[in-house]
Amino acid sequence: MKLLHQKLERDQSGRVSVIAEDKDDLWTLYNLIAKGDDITMKTYRNVKRGSGANESNSTRKLLTLTLRIEAVDFTPSEEVMRVKGRSIEQNEDVPQGSYHTDELGLGKKIILYKDEWDEVALDTISKACSIESKAEVGAVVLEEGVAHICLLTDSMTVIRSKIQKSIPKKRRGDSSQHDKAIDKFLQSTAESTIRNLNIEKFKAIVLVSPGTVARQLYDRIFEIATKEHNKSLIKCKNKFVVSHSSTGYLQGLEEALKSPELVKRLSDTKFQRNVLIFDEFTKYLNEDMGRAWYGEQEVVKASNIPGAIKVLLITDSLFKNDDIGRRKYFIQLTDKVKDGGAEVSVFSCLHDTGEQLNQLTGIAVILNYPIPNLDEDDE
Amino acid sequence: MSGYSQDDLIDYSEKDEGIFDEDHSANEEYDKLYELLPQLKKQVAGKYQHLDEKKMKELLWNNYFNVEDTVTEIKDTFKGRNASASDVPRVNGGLSGLLLKRHSKFQPSSGGGLAGLMARKHIKDEESTTGLSKLAMRIKKQRMEGPATVIERMKKVPVKLVPPKVLELPPKKSPEPASPPVRSFSPELPKLPEFSLTAPVHLTSFPSSLLTRVIFFDQLGQASPNLIHERHQLGTKLKTDLDFFRTFTNSHSDIARRVTANFSEPSPDEKQRKLDQMTSEMSKVNLSKKKAPAKPHTTKPKKKIDLQKELSEKSSKPNLSFIVIGHVDSGKSTMIGRLLYDLKIVDSKTMHRLTKESDSIGKSSFSLAWIMDQTPEERSRGVTVDICQTQFETKTSRFTVIDSPGHKDYVPKMINGVTQADIAVMIVDTASFEAGFSNNGQTKEHLTIAKNLGIKRCIIAVNKMDTVDWDVSEFIGVRDQLSAFLIENLKYEADNLIFVPTSGFLGDNVVKKSTNCSWYKGKPLMQLLEEESRGNNRVFDEKSRFIMTINDLQQGSRDDELILGGRINSGFVQPGETILIAPGQESATVDSICVSSSDVGSSILKKSLQNLAIEGEFVELKLKKIDNADNIKIGDLITKIDDPLESVRKLRCEITCFNLDRPLLVGTPFILFRGNVSIPSRFSKIEQIITASGKLNKKRKHLSSDNSGIAEIEILDGEIPIITFKESEKLGRIVIRKDGKTVGAGRVL
DSSP states (O other), X not given: OEEEEXXXXXXXXXXXXXXXXXXXXXXXXXXXXXXXXXXXXXXXEEEEOSOGGGGGOEEEEEEEEEEEEEEEEEOTTSSOEEEEEEEOSOOSSSOTTOEEEEEEOTTOEEEEEESOOOHHHHHHHHHHHOSTTOOOEEEEXXXXXXXXXXXXXXXXXXXEEEEEOOOOOOBTTBOHHHHHHHHHHHHHHHHHHHHHSOGGGOSEEEEXXXXXXXXXXXXXXXXXXXXXXOHHHHHGGGGEEEEEOSOSSTHHHHHHHTSHHHXXXXXXXXHHHHHHHHHHHHHHHHHTSSSEEESHHHHHHHHXXXXXXXXXXXXXXXXXXXXXXXXXXXXXXXXXXXXXXXXXXXXXXXXXXXXXXXXXXXXXXXXXXXOTTTTSOOO | OGGGOHHHHHHHHXXXXXXXXXXXXXXXXXXXXXXXXXXXXXXXXXXXXXXXXXXXXXXXXXXXXXXXXXXXHHHHHHTTTTTOTTOHHHHXXXXXXXXXXXXXXXXXXXXXSHHHHHHHHHHHHHHSTTHHHHHHHHHHHHHHTXXXXXXXXXXXXXXXXXXXXXXXXXXXXXXXXXXXXXXXXXXXXXXXXXXXXXXXXXXXXXXXXHHHHHHHXXXXXXXXXXXXXXXXXXXXXXXXXXXXXXXXXXXXXXXXXXXXXXXXXXXXXXXXXXXXXXXXXXXXXXXXXXXXXXXXXXXXXXXXXXXXXXXXXXXXXXXXXXXXXXXXXXXXXXXXXXXXXXXXXXXXXXXXXXXXXXXXXXXXXXXXXXXXXXXXXXXXXXXXXXXXXXXXXXXXXXXXXXXXXXXXXXXXXXXXXXXXXXXXXXXXXXXXXXXXXXXXXXXXXXXHHHHHTTOOOEEEEEEOGGGGTTOHHHHHHHHHHHHHIIIIIXXXXXXXXXXXXXXXXXXXXXXXXXXXXXXXXXXXXHHHHHHHHHHTOOOOOTTSOOEEEEEEEEEOSSTTOEEEEEEEXXXXXXXXXXXXXXXXXXXXXXXXXXXXXXXXXXXXXXXXXXXXXXXXXXXXXXXXXXXXXXXXXXXXXXXXXXXXXXXXXXXXXXXXXXXXXSOEEBTOEEEEEETTEEEEEEEEEEEEEEOTTSOEESSOOEEOTTOEEEEEXXXXXXXEEOOOTTTOTTTTEEEEEETTEEEEEEEEO
């Protein structure tokens, strides 16, 4: 994200002017823009000329509007976000208070005004603007008959393409239909991988499958690359990592991200770290010794014991709360935990782990030492 | 050139075993050949004079240097053939005819038959989209290498490219590339017509497009390089230009005239354009017709049959399906191979070939396993990847054998297999029992899955007894450990477990009783299975709901034809009835029902059409006029059209967890197995948790080791048709796996 201008007042209100540069930025903005904020941007609107009988005479006009936001909508698979609100400034074409909806795409400058910029919001902006923390990883998770080609960014997993084929079973004495189908499947997966992933831009491309299918895909991709003299692709050969999972469905990816080879390779990416933290959390949870807890009440209790919390896990959907009171409450909670010297890990609910954490109330802790019965009510 | 490397082509001919090439046979084979040839000559002297030396050699080779077999084959093949002069083999010099015969003989078992070969060849063509230009390049290259090598290569290439029937054709023309380039298809051009004369019979069985290409490239060989480019472009349209092709095949006297005539006609491009135009017009009409699709309704069976009579016929032979399971490398595929070989369902010829092939890559001990493991991947790695089922009949029973992979990665496939089986045959490797029995081994996991998917009886073959010298204490050691686990942990009843010491590799106690272990008083495996099949003869309830699981999908001979293989879970179906496939809701009429099976003692895979298929049978349904074949997937359920199944996204289940590394949380993704569907899912709600100590915990949201509970499972990818445990004991069961481990099992409520 590009930060063009930032001006904060003493009462913590202020405006920030930014341009979204990639999908992650849109997600950041989605989490940042809350109901009641003001956004100023350039937008097209059909403006009606004249009055009365001539009303049908409308033209499309580029305007600068300031909207008070009522709803924000974001679909990760598309690169646009929709904002809806009422205009708050008088304009010669648009009366004050009229509704307007616009798409916020990449490369569009917006000015966001908030009555109150809190710690987390400012932190989110500064993180989104730093370049070095960005890493995109391509991944293909597959098994015989099904392949998912996806894109991993810091805050989301996006499926770019899914390939599914019924593979006839081999038969005693004749497996030609099977072999043929497998070959076709590999070919289309390889082609689709090359087409759908911007391989040159990625930090790594992970091919994950049970058995040897991933290895076969790897071979096939470079067979195609050699055949087509795709030099740039051949150059990226060392970016490819073939790894193992037990399934070709998306969850195989999380499994593979825990494997030592990928841990080493992707250790500095946020989603990788989150996968590992979440795994540690579930490990303690399974031991049932009181070192891992989830639920708001339990976490609050743990935060009251100094030095107890090792890691606080929280999903971004808790911060994205229309109820400002709740949002503030969680911000205070994380601040408190941070001050206590613990690590705070914010999970994006567009990743599998964040989604899982969300299902578990969205907030959890790993403790430094076991505290049993944290879930029992104090009398 | 990678698409068509020489290696590929060589592989090809080897795999399909059909083509004899004296110059390319190994030294020892060569010696043997000449050693045996005089013997053979003596035996056939007088009777079959038209057989020349070359043919004899070839026959010998085909019969693996067994003189007697060769003589029999000669007798069989040439019996009465001398009489008719117009007979195909003779016209063709005997050779291709023989090959044809040989291939047709092999077709059922080896798939190396002509059709198979053609099909594969065809596929190869289709798939390497640039295959055409590759070929052109190849020929171009050959031209540059000078005439001498060209002839040499031309000889080689077509032999491998073109199936045996046209075998003789290319060498005939091979001298021609040396002649000066000819720019157009002038009348005096090649001797092509000859070939059409000699082989008209075969031509009819050729995929026309392939033939077109073959001929075309023969032409190319003579065209100048810059013409090649032109022709290549044209070549892509060749399929439509069948007229051109016929010119060279069906007539011989007046090609010149035809050619000129053809070239005075509109160009292929133009024809194509017209065709396109017509097609688009036609499709418009079709579209408007399709707007009001006839609603599928129940249809009557094609034939009126006496249900009771058919049923009693069916039940006279009990049907038993068994799956062979066990840890990786315990010898599952080898055991099945041995069983089929000793029952003479696989003939010695096939076996001989497999032995030779496996020997050649240094894996001779895998030869029996290769009967079931056929894909290149399976063979090179020596690991079964997917289940493979085959059927055979003895005098008293019908059997379906399912071979399953033992490797950890392929447990999902094994689960698919278990859902199709009545009983399990567990294979344990005596020598390395511990590896399989440890927590990471598949011995326990397979047994756990089998039990939880409703397999009540289990035969445990304590295998590789030959490696421990048939030591009775080893057998007892394995037996005691396993039965302790089976009875205590999995709650099997002791009566339902049978232990048998075997050696699959050597064949002890598989079909024949072993003479090596006098201490074993029981029966060999095959006899035990026959007993099981008698015990398994269930009473068929003709009023039960027809449900069939799809295990296999194969493309029919036409595009809109589909062959669904699967097992009938309950009820019955007849050809002519209309069925509904859930969850895709595709409907179709059953065109025919087919059962393929082999008789003990015969290697022929017979396909018999059925008037009726009932519960427990493995059948193939042929469907015609499928609109959307993509809507049908392996694992789908078939019912009759008036009895639709409800497809859901969420199902309520009773779940028992096994030993877990990580707890199952609400939201934890896992793979759900039901029947032979596997589908990513998660818990959307955990209603009730009973901990290992039997305590009810209401507050927790996660299931840990040995917990059980009631939960709602949400399917993450589509829907599945639901059948409760009450309705079907098989389809109402589920197994869940996560990160490569089986973590729980349950029942649909």
